[in-house]
Amino acid sequence: MDLQKNKVYRCQITDYTADGTGFAKIEGRAVFVPRTAVGDQCDVRIVKVTKNVAFGRVEKIIVPSAQRTAPACPVADKCGGCCYQHITYGEELRAKEKKVRDALTRIGGQDGAKLLGITGAPTTEHYRNKAQYPVGRDKEGSIVTGFYRSRSHDIVPVEKCLIQSETADKIAAVVREWMTEFSVMPYDYEKKRGTIRHIYVRVGEKSGESQLTLISATKKMPKLDVLVERLRAAAPSLTGILLNHNQRDDNVILGDRTDVLWGEPMLEDRLCGHTFLLSPEAFYQVNHAQAERLYACAVDYAGLTGEETVLDLYCGAGTITLALAEHAKTAIGVEIVPEAIENAKRNALRNGMENTEFFCADAGQAAQRLAKRGIDVLVVDPPRKGLDATARDAILKMQPPKVVYVSCDPATLARDVAELCGAGYTLEKAQAFDLFPRTFHVETVVLLSRETNPLTVxxxxxxxxxxxxxxxxxxxxxxxxxxxxxxxxxxxxxxxxxxxxxxxxxxxxxxxxxxxxxxxxxxxxxxxxxxxxxxxxxxxxx
Incomplete structure (x- = not known):
């Protein structure tokens, strides 16, 4: 019997999807219900029915799950940033560990027991060192900043975010007031006009520094000197105020040109015992405490003795590369973003790491060129889409004895693990890390090893x-x-x-x-x- 749209059904939530949505079976049909917890018995109104699945919303919770908790965030039911504010942190960790294990078994075809567990975060609040606030107007026309509603470009106004730094919220408030006072228009993506697109704040967990980058669609704005003066007074931790020019028609946040309005062009921070200078374009993990644990695991999995040549693909500002260099003969970093590679080179010099090399290139193409160097351990930390075909082919051609894969998406990780294991590698072990409490994202480190060379006859x-x-x-x-x-x-x-x-x-x-x-x-x-x-x-x- 088909489910009827707008009809209310009683059900029990039994699982979570990869994006944190609750899952139930109603009359044999899979139904996805946001903001629910495993164990909830609830009345659900069907809002959409497709050929194979249906989507619903909670009308009434009859018996709440033992893992349900009152959200601390007042806009938890509207904002698309967090999906787990309504469950206990222990339940969130269980869901994330299961997500990684399911991906490795169902997509990767691997033994789920190879996942050794998940490492939870020491705190679930104000852990993010990077905030990118979209700017817009509310229904009354007031300028607002916040985060997008799930699956939309509607901005949910947020003045105090529980996972962002308090410094970032304070800086965003100053920019909003300046825009309102001097009639600086937020950018309208539909009409393709306006000025400020995003407010981008990065803070240094250990250095105590902060940096603001305004992303603008126009080159000229009124009273920038007033903005700088007010920002410095409100946030003494600021060491740089930058203006990034972005006139693109898509949703890419940063444009190609960044000017310094005041202070330094880069933020300084310390991670894993090293000092780093970071440009706005450079990748840097958003959760400092968990990043140190994540990278320590990657170094441990590499099993270095001091005699190895290590290649770090997608190296960003060189954070993992320098951690590897402490234990290797040579550590080579590759990154396609020029600003990040310049950061990485400077960071190596600042930390006295003379056994490092850095190249600005596509990961796959660079791996092909570096294959003749005799790579002992390959470390990859790709973006969410995982390895592209060129990178996978280069790895199989290079055939390093060990591959340490750091991933922010279990599905693409599992896909790539399946490809590499299908060509002669073996998944030895894996460990998950929660770098993004209250969201559905999770990081994983896996170790792959090769016993024989499948490319030789x-x-x-x-x-x-x-x-x-x-x-x-x-x-x-x-x-x-x-x-x-x-x-x-x-x-x-x-x-x-x-x-x-x-x-x-x-x-x-x-x-x-x-x-x-x-x-x-x-x-x-x-x-x-x-x-x-x-x-x-x-x-x-x-």
Whole structure:
């Protein structure tokens, strides 16, 4: 029986989705209900029905979950920034650990026991060292700052955010007052006009410094000198006030040019015993205490003895690179953002780390060029989208004995782990870290190791016949298909077909059967092409 839109149903919440939404089964149909907790018994009104799932909103909680708590934030039910303000922190950690484990098993095809647990944060309030407030107007026309409503560009006004620093909130208030007094218009994304797009504040947890970057769509603004004077008076911790010019039509926050209105162009902070200078463009983890724990785990997983050459892809301002350099012979950092690489080079000099090198380049292209250096350990900390195809191919070509993968998205992490394990790597262990309390985001560190080189041809002597047969690698199969059929096949597809025909998979523990629930199965034409390659190499009968 199909669910009816606008009808109210009674149900119990049994799980959370990856974005923190509650999950229930109503008359056999999956229903997603925001702002609910596992164990809630509630009346839910269906607001949308699709072919396979439905979406609802809570009308009444009949029996609240034992893990439910009163949100400390007054706009928790409106703001899209936090999704877990209504449950206990212990329940949040349980949900996040399960999220990582589910991704590794269902998408990655791995043993969930390899995840050793999750490390919770020492505090869930005012932990963020970076705030990017969109600027707009409310219904009365007043200038407001805050955060977007979930799945929209409607700004929910927030003057005091429980996860942002109090310094950032204070600076945003000064800018709002200045804009109101001198008629500085917020940028209207629909009409493509206005001035201030975002207020970007970064604070140094250990240095005590703070930095403001105004993102503007126009070059000229009135009374900037007054703004600078008021900001310095209200926030003595400020060491730099910057103006970033962004006239793009998309939602990218920072433009290409940044001018200094007052003070220093970079913020200073200390992390993992090192001092860092940070430009607005440089990546820096938003939770200082948890970042130190995260990086300590990455260094531990690398297992360095002082003799290794380590490559750190997506190195940002060099935070992980310098932590690795303390224990390695040479640490090489690669980052595509020029400002971040300049920061990284200066940071290495400031900290006396002479065994470091930094290159501004695309991660995949740089990895290909550096393969000949003989990389012992590869560390990757990619953006949310994970490794691109070029980077994955470069890693498989480079074949470092160890890969330490630091991820901010369990789904793309699991996808990449499946690809790497399908090409000869083994997932040794993983650890999750909560760097973003009250949100659905979670960080994970995994260690992958390689026992054999799947890109070299393995030759075995058949005992009974004495015949020497070539046992091809995934790379050889890919090359055969590309040359004969003119298209590429993923290693996951090769693993799928090998399992399909009953070949031994001990060299590539990929558990492809589970991955079929998350990804489309191998297309028929590629199945036949891979089978042809397996016949060509004598792995299956003609």
């Amino acid at each position: 393995e030759v075995r002597m058949e005992v009974e016949t004495g015949e020497v047969k070539e046992h091809p690698t995934y790379k050889r199969i890919q090359e055969y298909v590309q040359e004969k059929y003119g298209f590429k096949v993923h290693t996951a597809y090769i693993a799928e077909v090998k399992r399909m025909v009953g070949l031994d998979m001990h060299k590539a523990p990929n558990a492809v059967e589970q991955r079929k629930h998350e990804y489309h199965p191998c297309p028929h034409e590629k199945v036949e092409a891979i089978k042809d390659a397996l016949r060509h190499f004598g792995l299956i009968a003609e």
